[in-house]
Amino acid sequence: MIQRVQTLFLILAVACLAATCFLPLGDITTDFSYYEYDAWSLHDTTADQQIIQNTYIIGLLSAILAVLAVVAVFLYKKRPAQSKLCMAAMFLNLILILFISTIYPDLIFKKLDVINGNEARLSPWCFLPLCSALLFYLASKFINKDEKMVRAADRLR
Numbered sequence: 001m002i003q004r005v006q007t008l009f010l011i012l013a014v015a016c017l018a019a020t021c022f023l024p025l026g027d028i029t030t031d032f033s034y035y036e037y038d039a040w041s042l043h044d045t046t047a048d049q050q051i052i053q054n055t056y057i058i059g060l061l062s063a064i065l066a067v068l069a070v071v072a073v074f075l076y077k078k079r080p081a082q083s084k085l086c087m088a089a090m091f092l093n094l095i096l097i098l099f100i101s102t103i104y105p106d107l108i109f110k111k112l113d114v115i116n117g118n119e120a121r122l123s124p125w126c127f128l129p130l131c132s133a134l135l136f137y138l139a140s141k142f143i144n145k146d147e148k149m150v151r152a153a154d155r156l157r
Contacts, residue, residue: 009139010069016132017066023125030118061096079147086140093133100126
């Protein structure tokens, strides 16, 4: 049935990942400018919204994960496949967290001449993928619980 608790967890994961696509993930303040980065780009927010660096990998991963969660919702009749999809999404979500918190701020942005020497600060919105990873885990746990219950009922027949 589609009205199970794991469906709620997966829908909340979609909401977290969709918010990740549109909310700012961090900022960098220099002596001359204020830079903000989101799922799609690092841009200068002072004058002309000039894009300094594309961060579209974060946006694509967030969108792919949201689509995987929606697909997992409609796989309610195939619980093993739904559970495997949730586990794969959780793994991809951990890669997304790595990109948001480490790879872009510490490795890629520091190589830019404009931002060199300044520290990137992460916003509270960057923890949304962490919430969605937790929601994928909970959904997978409840899917496996349902599968055990169905197998136990089949054994009683």
